[in-house]
Amino acid sequence: xxxxxxxxxxxxxxxxxxxxxxxxxxxxxxxxxxxxxxxxxxxxxxxxxxxxxxxxxxxxxxxxxxxxxxxxxxxxxxxxxxxxxxxxxxxxxxxxxxxxxxxxxxxxxxxxxxxxxxxxxxxxxxxxxxxxxxxxxxxxxxxxxxxxxxxxxxxxxxxxxxxxxxxxxxxxxxxxxxxxxxxxxxxxxxxxxxxxxxxxxxxxxxxxxxxxxxxxxxxxxxxxxxxxxxxxxxxxxxxxxx
Numbered sequence: 001x002x003x004x005x006x007x008x009x010x011x012x013x014x015x016x017x018x019x020x021x022x023x024x025x026x027x028x029x030x031x032x033x034x035x036x037x038x039x040x041x042x043x044x045x046x047x048x049x050x051x052x053x054x055x056x057x058x059x060x061x062x063x064x065x066x067x068x069x070x071x072x073x074x075x076x077x078x079x080x081x082x083x084x085x086x087x088x089x090x091x092x093x094x095x096x097x098x099x100x101x102x103x104x105x106x107x108x109x110x111x112x113x114x115x116x117x118x119x120x121x122x123x124x125x126x127x128x129x130x131x132x133x134x135x136x137x138x139x140x141x142x143x144x145x146x147x148x149x150x151x152x153x154x155x156x157x158x159x160x161x162x163x164x165x166x167x168x169x170x171x172x173x174x175x176x177x178x179x180x181x182x183x184x185x186x187x188x189x190x191x192x193x194x195x196x197x198x199x200x201x202x203x204x205x206x207x208x209x210x211x212x213x214x215x216x217x218x219x220x221x222x223x224x225x226x227x228x229x230x231x232x233x234x235x236x237x238x239x240x241x242x
Contacts, residue, residue: 005240005241006033006034006035006236006240007062007063007064007065007086007087007235007236007239007240008035008036008037008060008062008063008064008065009029009034009035009036009037009064009065009067009232009236010036010037010038010039010053010056010057010060010064010065010066010067011025011026011036011037011038011067011069011072012039012041012053012066012067012068012069012072012075012076012079013038013040013041013069013072014041014069014070014071014072014218015043015070015071015135015163015164015165015169016070016136016137016142016146016162016163016164016165017069017070017146017158017162017163018040018161018162018163019038019039019040020158020161021069021158021219021221021222022038022069022221023222024221024222024225025221025225025228025229025232026038027225028225028226028228028229029229029232029233032229032233034232034233034236037060039053039056041053041071041072041075043071043134043163043164043165043166043169044166044169045166045168045169045172046074046075046078046101046169046172046173046174047078047172047175049075049079049169050075050077050078050079050175051079053066053075053076053079054078054079054081054082057079057082057084057085058082058083058084060084061084062084063084063085063086063239063240063241064082064084064085064086065085065086065087065088065089065232065235065236065239066079066080066085066087066088066089067088067089067091067232067235068088068089068090068091068093069091069092069093069220069221070091070092070093070094070194070195070218071093071094071102071165071169072091072093073090073091073093073094073095073096074093074094074095074096074102074174076088076090076093076178077094077095077096077174077176077177077178077179078174078175078176078177078178079178080176080178080179080182081176081178081181085178085182086182086183086239087182087183087184087185087235087236087238087239088178088179088182088183088184088185088209088235089184089185089186089187089231089232089235090184090185090186090187090200090203090204090207090209091186091187091189091220091221091228091231092187092188092189092192092194092195092200092216092218092220093186093195093200094106094195094203095179095184095186095200095203095204095206095207095209096173096174096177096203097174097177097206098173098174098175098176098177098180099173099174100173100174101170101171101172101173101174102169102170102171102172103170103171104173105199105202105203106195106196106199108199108202109196109198109199109202110196111196112192112193112194112195112196113145113193113194114137114145114146114193114194114218117137117138117141117142117145118135118136118137118138119135119136119137119138120133120134120135120167121133121134121135121136121164122134132166132167133166133167133168134164134165134166134167135164135165135167135170136162136163136164136165137159137162139159139160139162140159142155142158142159142162143155143156143158143159144193145193145194145218146158146159146193146194146217146218146219147217147218147219147222147223148191148193148217149191149216149217149219149223150217150219150222150223154222155219158219177207179207179208179209183235183238183239184204184207184208184209184210185209185210185211185231185232185234185235186200186204186207186209186210186211186212186231187211187212187213187214187220187227187228187231188200188201188204188211188212188213188214189214189216189217189218189220190213190214190215190216191215191216191217192216192217192218192220193217193218194218195218210234212227212231214227
């Protein structure tokens with residue numbers, strides 16, 4: 001199969017993270033000659049982030065498999081409506097329905113431990129508006145909440161380099177659900193302290209996604225990159241022309 005025939009993988013990272021979360025998955029995919037890109041997720045709101053991601057994807061031209069981790073799953077759910085998106089992969093992710101928010105999905109099940117360790121900060125907005133509000137995970141709690149299966153020296157770096165999510169994103173409803181018209185694959189992280197694994201299972205079953213379960217934390221792209229890459233490869237194989 002030539003590179004021209006292979007779907008390009010676009011990796012969309014989580015809140016409280018950056019593109020480095022995908023570093024080991026990128027290596028796995030590149031070692032298999034799969035074209036892959038990992039753009040920054042703005043984390044400024046679901047509609048904004050989805051528009052940004054969809055614009056990025058459309059400019060690639062060829063077929064794309066969108067992969068979303070955590071909040072990135074909500075982003076690909078909406079951005080996946082771009083015409084050249086041929087598949088969706090959810091990695092310990094929010095997989096929303098139309099009109100549903102992160103709070104709505106997570107509210108179906110007991111709150112994950114992360115909700116007790118969020119730190120709120122403010123940032124300036126243009127003009128006379130009130131300051132914006134954004135959330136991050138308390139650095140002291142981050143290793144045990146987000147990445148307990150990573151070496152402490154790595155988890156501690158992630159804790160102080162995390163990128164916050166604008167507060168309004170939690171309650172912002174999804175304007176579309178691409179999984180209704182695109183095939184989906186999904187990974188449940190069974191040791192997840194950020195998104196209740198029950199919420200993951202419910203949403204993936206609703207989406208009709210092919211689903212695997214991995215004994216891993218929310219940081220599964222770094223702690224179990226081969227498992228993530230294997231699932232992405234399945235999606236690429238199923239959506240690429242021969």
